[in-house]
Amino acid sequence: MTAPRILTLYSSGRTTHSASRELADRLSQALAGDADAIVTRDLVANPLPFVDEAFVDAAFTPPSTRTEAQIEALRVSTEVMNELMGVDHVVIATPMYNYSIPAALKAWIDLVARANETFRYVFDDGDPYVEGLVKNKTVWIVMPTGGTALGSEIDYATGYLKYVLGFMGMTDVRFIDAAGWREFDDARKDGLREELKALAASA
Template sequence: MSKPLSILKIESSVRGGASVTRRLADRVVADLLRGAPDATVVTRDVSAGLPQIDEAWVGANFTDPAERSAAQKETLALSDELVEELRAADVLVIGAPVYNFAIASTLKAWIDQIARARVTFRYTENGPEGLLTGKRAIIAFASSGTGLGSDVDFASGYLRHILGFVGITDVTVVAADQMLTLGETQVEAAERQAEEAVARLLAAA
């Protein structure tokens, strides 16, 4: 008997109920649950902030696990927890609003906590190798004026790259972008189109 699907949802928007990415991410999860009603869902909301990595964190991370002090283990405790959440997930759903042409600083802090040499990636004689293989990621992308894939979109390409770097290469982006360039009715239509794209994506899976 196969194990239930495991979904990890990462939220980074500071806009609460007004957030487009939160609504899109919720739609992604809801559609996943329709296809796998016994799935487990873990939500990690990073919008309030995560600790930034610092010298102590880097020192602990590069110390052999068997030789880490109690203080170093405590320094890495949150990172270990975040890594285990990600390692356990079959599907990663990321709510990624665009702030000033890039991802939220809190989402970057999450990435810094989970991108760990010898844990989620390693360097080999053939180059870097991601260790979190066999997973799928769906990014719920929303922006006020930045077009998805445009020359000033430093969010979606970065997310694709860093996810691939740790081994997650099956990445899809569903977008409601350039929302402030649209009228009110067009904004609603753009959200509906993004939600329809989610439904088509998961129906085809």
């Protein structure tokens, strides 16, 4: 049996003492087991470019007619998109900033969401619809917050992530709820750490 391949994304502004990074690492390692099959991308230490006019023009040009300049405009996007397509599990370490996701993670989403690459519009005899093209992946979202309850009326992060990932075909999205992590006592933190191992074992 082939070992699962894992892509771990970090988006916390904290590079040390980060709950989301710690928990994501534990989950990724549990998913990988003894295999050296984890690809990591630190979206804060190595930020991705934002979408600009050159990107939009290139993305909406058919691949067969793209110029060298357009191919270069999509180079980083193609790199992160290929990373995504090449794994079985995606582990996203993200805090909740101002009730939503960090800009670093939004930049990654904007680069991997490409028409006719990770999703396509389908027009048939009925109403047009979108088909996601990123199949057979499990996405784990590790989300500590300063106390905002996941799923509450002021949580604008989890609903968006579930929708936009599903839009690209990633419908198996699982949240690791660490709301209020910094207020957890040691026993509760250790309990969540052990829970991650159990979740990975059952994946």
